[in-house]
Amino acid sequence: MTDNTNHHDAGSGADKPRERVIGTPSLSEGATLATATGDPHRRHEGPYLAEETHVRSEEMQRKGERMASLWFLVAFLAGIGFFVSYFSFAPLGEGQPSISDPGTTQVSNMLIGGTLALALFGIGAGMTVWSRRVLPHYEVSSPYDDLSSSEEDKGSFSEFFMRGAHESGFTRRPLMRRTLLLAMVPLGVAPVVLLRDMGPLPGDKLKNTLWADGRHIVVEGTTQRIRAEDLTTGGMISALPEPEDPEEGLSLDEQANTVIILIRMDPQDFEAGMSQQQLEWTYEGIVAYSKICTHVGCPAALYEPTTHRILCPCHQSTFDAANGAEVVFGPAHRPLPQLPIRVDDEGYLVAAGDFSAPVGPTFWDVGVED
Known part of the structure; x- marks a missing residue:
């Protein structure tokens, strides 16, 4: 909201209507606006009227x-x-x-x-x-009687803008x-x-882990080998490959790439959707899947035996353990890789090879060489 008052124009000697923002002092009332440059009447001429409202010394x-x-x-x-x-x-x-x-x-x-x-x-x-x-700090007002701007108005704004850039101190300080x-x-x-x-791209590193044919499976966090009878129907165990040096153990990277879950169910519960090869990778109802969720890499560590659902608690990706760990819910886009297993001559569970697919999130597989 503005008011119109007649101020004396020292440059032209004629009275002109001026607009000012309500709340700023009027020059006709004897008020002057001092600036850092010492000019007590520093006002912008033209349709863009500016009055410095905060005085700062040099x-x-x-x-x-x-x-x-x-x-x-x-x-x-x-x-x-x-x-x-x-x-x-x-x-x-x-x-x-x-x-x-x-x-x-x-x-x-x-x-x-x-x-x-x-x-x-x-x-x-x-x-x-x-x-x-x-x-x-300026308060600026401008009349908007006409929507279009004259060349004089445009030049006035350009002058005002350039002066503001100068006063910002970027060039002077x-x-x-x-x-x-x-x-x-x-x-x-x-x-x-x-x-x-x-970068760099992972190459074929994600397709090869420590799992190999004949490598023993041990309970995660221990060196205890696992027998088939150690798992009851409906049970689940987190497991790792047995380290070559029990005292040194596995590195965190090796554990992250190779950790699995062993699940035992009634062999008849495996759905017809599992291929013959996937069925051959199981042993007496025991199936092994990578524990690393294929969404963003969280541990898929929850198992519901009545529905055979594997759940990742981070974003609720859900996999069907009875159907090759296919995704049944959530943001994951591919199944948990399956690890083929068998038993050795002593009855201990061992791997029968490496994972069926690269472990971890799908984006980890970007750039993997075939």
């Missing part, structure tokens, strides 16, 4: 410039810290920390996330200080400008560095 603006520059410098140092944290824990070569260690992973995540958050906060804080303590550009450099490079985690 000293105040310089303090704001120094404070904003300090925040930009903090953002730059935090950005450098992000790269240091990232490459310090990346397994690029021998002798570097393994990211597979849970403690190392936790520290890495805290450092990477913390430094990136501090960098973003520093830039945001610097921009806030810049806006509140350096930039001039090199300390603030340079520290801002410096702070933006690490954040600009960060996405490029993070793309490094998307």
Whole structure:
């Protein structure tokens, strides 16, 4: 809402109607608007009328410039810290920390996330200080009698815009400008560095695990071998391949790729949908599937014996254990890979080969060579 008052135009000597925003002082009432440049009547001429409503001294603006520059410098140092944290824990070569260690992973995540958050906060804080303590604050009004703009109006707005860019301090205050550009450099490079985690392609690594014909199956977390009679009908056991060196055990990566669930059901419960080969991969109603959900890699560790449903608790992907672990519900797109099993001469369960398909989420299989 605006009101029209007649103000004396010092440049032309004629009275012209002017619009001002309600709440701003009127020049006809003897009020003047001082600016940092010392001009007490600094108003924009033309249809876009601007009055500076917050007066800042040059000293105040310089303090704001120094404070904003300090925040930009903090953002730059935090950005450098992000790269240091990232490459310090990346397994690029021998002798570097393994990211597979849970403690190392936790520290890495805290450092990477913390430094990136501090960098973003520093830039945001610097921009806030810049806006509140350096930039001039205007209230602008413009009449809209005609929807179309004349060439004079367009030129007036262009002049107003360019003057605002100048008053922002970006060109006049090199300390603030340079520290801002410096702070933006690490954040600009960060996405490029993070793309490094998307490669290289896995090749055929996901098609080959430690499982091989004759390798014993042990209870997960132990070295106890499993006999067929150890599983009752309706029972489930999480299991792993027996490590070659019991004292050294399996690495976390090896466990993640090879963990399985053994389920025993009545052989007659296997549906006709299972192929003859899938049936041959079972032993007396015992079937083995990868425990890694094919959605995003969570452990599919829940089993409901009456319906033969395997459930992943993360996103409720559900698989039918009696029908080759086919997906019956949820976001997963392919069955859990099946592990062929048999028994050895001593009656222990052993693998009869490797998985029927690459383990894990579907996107892990991107780029796998046939």
